[in-house]
Amino acid sequence: MAEIRIKNLHKEFGVGEDKVVALEDVNLDITGHSFVSIVGPSGCGKSTLLNILTGIETPTSGTVAITSDGHVAAPGYVFQAARLLPWRTVTDNLMFVQEDRSEDTRKRCQRYLEMVQLGDKGTKFPGELSGGMQQRVGIARAFSIEPDVLFMDEPFSHLDAITARALRRELHHMWDETKKMVVFVTHDVGEAVELSNRILVFAKGGRLEDDIQIDLPFPRDPADDEVAVAKAHVLRKFEELDLLAS
Amino acid sequence: MTTTEPTAPPIETPPADRVTEEELARKARRAELTSRWFWRILSYIAVLAIWEFALLDIFSFLRGSPLDPKLLPGPSEVVATFFEIWGEGTMPAAFQATLTRIAVGFGLSFLIGAMIGILMQSKWFEGFFKDAVLISLSAPGLIWVLITAIIFGNRPLGPAIAIILTTFALVTVNVSEGIKALPKDLLDMAKSFQVSVFKRNRQIVIPHLAPYLFTGLRFGFSIAWKVTVLTEVFSSSEGIGFEMRISAVLFDMSEFLTWILAFFFFALFLEKVVLEAIERRYFRWRQAVTAT
Numbered sequence: 001m002a003e004i005r006i007k008n009l010h011k012e013f014g015v016g017e018d019k020v021v022a023l024e025d026v027n028l029d030i031t032g033h034s035f036v037s038i039v040g041p042s043g044c045g046k047s048t049l050l051n052i053l054t055g056i057e058t059p060t061s062g063t064v065a066i067t068s069d070g071h072v073a074a075p076g077y078v079f080q081a082a083r084l085l086p087w088r089t090v091t092d093n094l095m096f097v098q099e100d101r102s103e104d105t106r107k108r109c110q111r112y113l114e115m116v117q118l119g120d121k122g123t124k125f126p127g128e129l130s131g132g133m134q135q136r137v138g139i140a141r142a143f144s145i146e147p148d149v150l151f152m153d154e155p156f157s158h159l160d161a162i163t164a165r166a167l168r169r170e171l172h173h174m175w176d177e178t179k180k181m182v183v184f185v186t187h188d189v190g191e192a193v194e195l196s197n198r199i200l201v202f203a204k205g206g207r208l209e210d211d212i213q214i215d216l217p218f219p220r221d222p223a224d225d226e227v228a229v230a231k232a233h234v235l236r237k238f239e240e241l242d243l244l245a246s
Numbered sequence: 247m248t249t250t251e252p253t254a255p256p257i258e259t260p261p262a263d264r265v266t267e268e269e270l271a272r273k274a275r276r277a278e279l280t281s282r283w284f285w286r287i288l289s290y291i292a293v294l295a296i297w298e299f300a301l302l303d304i305f306s307f308l309r310g311s312p313l314d315p316k317l318l319p320g321p322s323e324v325v326a327t328f329f330e331i332w333g334e335g336t337m338p339a340a341f342q343a344t345l346t347r348i349a350v351g352f353g354l355s356f357l358i359g360a361m362i363g364i365l366m367q368s369k370w371f372e373g374f375f376k377d378a379v380l381i382s383l384s385a386p387g388l389i390w391v392l393i394t395a396i397i398f399g400n401r402p403l404g405p406a407i408a409i410i411l412t413t414f415a416l417v418t419v420n421v422s423e424g425i426k427a428l429p430k431d432l433l434d435m436a437k438s439f440q441v442s443v444f445k446r447n448r449q450i451v452i453p454h455l456a457p458y459l460f461t462g463l464r465f466g467f468s469i470a471w472k473v474t475v476l477t478e479v480f481s482s483s484e485g486i487g488f489e490m491r492i493s494a495v496l497f498d499m500s501e502f503l504t505w506i507l508a509f510f511f512f513a514l515f516l517e518k519v520v521l522e523a524i525e526r527r528y529f530r531w532r533q534a535v536t537a538t
Contacts, residue, residue, distance in 0.1 A: 054438035075438065083435040087453040087531040096449055097439040125531045145439065 002068045002148040002181040004030040004053070009062035011048055011206065022048040023206035026062070030198075035175055035182045037192035038200045039234070045206030046185040050077070050151050053183070068148035076147030078155045082134035084126040090137050091122035094144045112140040116170060132163040139167070143174060150175075152184045156191070168195060172219060189238070193231045194220045201237055209241050294321050319500040327504045336489065337508060343485040344474055347402070351409030352470040358410060359417025359462065366422050375418070382415035387473045395481035405477040409470045416469070417462040424458030456528060464521060471513060 094109035116136035156164035201210040398404030478487025493501035
């Protein structure tokens with residue numbers, strides 16, 4: 001079972017007068033098959049936290065440990081933009097992040113492409129696909145390494161509402177099926193409530209302000225009363241913390 | 247009250263012989279290509295016709311006195327001379343000499359240029375090389391050709407140095423630009439997926455730099471050609487430039503133009519066949535992007 005332990009995490013950018021605090025003394029534990037959303041206004045350190053968790057950036061101080069059954073966990077990352085290699089075909093983009101090029105691995109990649117309904121697009125170049133399809137390739141790539149933890153940084157924010165909705169459903173289905181841990185960054189409270197069983201609210205300056213459990217059954221319909229109530233509850237927290245104004 | 251359900255309109259199924267969008271696009275592309283080639287060929291025919299039938303009279307009129315037809319042979323005569331020289335076997339030897347010089351000179355220039363491009367990522371080396379690159383880019387190749395001809399005479403090093411001095415900067419500028427534009431987002435992505443540094447370089451850095459290197463290669467090569475022929479005109483005893491000099495000294499315009507023609511055809515062959523084939527093979531993904 002995957003586990004994330006963050007202790008006294010602090011991150012600053014720049015020096016002297018230009019110094020910006022991105023994360024301030026964050027302490028956090030996430031365990032098991034959870035879907036955790038990180039919400040907050042722009043510049044509250046959401047993406048920085050994911051970049052530190054995936055090793056793209058290093059913390060100024062504090063520790064981060066991501067383990068799975070006592071071993072170092074393998075992370076998968078879905079970015080805001082798909083970030084595909086334009087000179088590689090869809091299949092090769094998935095193969096790029098694999099440890100080996102065996103036939104089994106190839107089959108696994110194909111299986112995940114089929115899961116995002118792009119099974120017949122393996123030989124296409126990213127430039128030949130629509131934005132939504134590219135994003136789905138990005139999701140398949142992250143799933144294809146069968147990660148212990150899946151990090152997602154506003155993966156649907158560039159997409160139109162209909163595509164985003166369909167992808168949210170697909171994502172939830174895949175999370176349910178694979179029993180992975182998902183850490184999902186978004187600025188859309190509705191999206192967070194629809195998908196997650198835990199919402200972490202960050203404020204400007206990178207402080208973790210609130211930790212909200214959402215114990216509603218899946219799948220959740222945004223039009224459902226209970227979901228609307230939960231969303232209102234989170235938004236009220238935002239108001240209390242004066243996050244809406246910022 | 248009873249309401250009758252409006253009957254749904256029958257769903258239109260496309261007829262079997264309906265032209266698909268893809269076919270239409272293909273037809274449009276073909277028409278575009280045909281028209282482009284038509285105008286291209288027409289320009290050749292027009293130039294050759296004027297040259298064959300009217301150029302001598304035009305020049306005579308402009309000079310104010312009749313021009314000796316020997317000094318301006320028409321294309322038919324030039325083509326005849328071309329086959330004559332081809333039959334003698336001088337042409338392959340001259341091409342071999344010139345091409346060897348280009349291969350050595352430009353090969354070295356490419357390596358040196360790329361190396362300086364990489365070094366120029368450091369602030370200090372950028373300061374060190376910046377003006378040298380600028381001078382190489384702006385100085386006419388003829389300067390280096392004359393200097394190396396004076397210093398090295400007809401030693402093989404002369405043309406090589408002239409080529410390096412005129413072309414290295416083109417490679418440097420392209421490599422440097424390519425490195426500056428390295429896709430950080432893709433490199434970060436690879437890092438987050440724990441892809442090895444070797445694989446990151448091979449699958450992200452090199453494919454990203456390839457178009458930049460190719461542009462450097464293409465432009466550098468076209469200049470290397472001209473510089474090589476020039477060095478041969480001044481200081482060599484073999485090669486295309488040397489043959490041109492001999493025919494110019496002998497006032498044999500027909501032979502002189504034949505060498506220009508051979509040179510032109512070879513350059514066209516390299517550009518249209520070799521370089522475009524490389525481009526099609528290695529930059530297929532770019533065509534895929536532009537096609538959408």
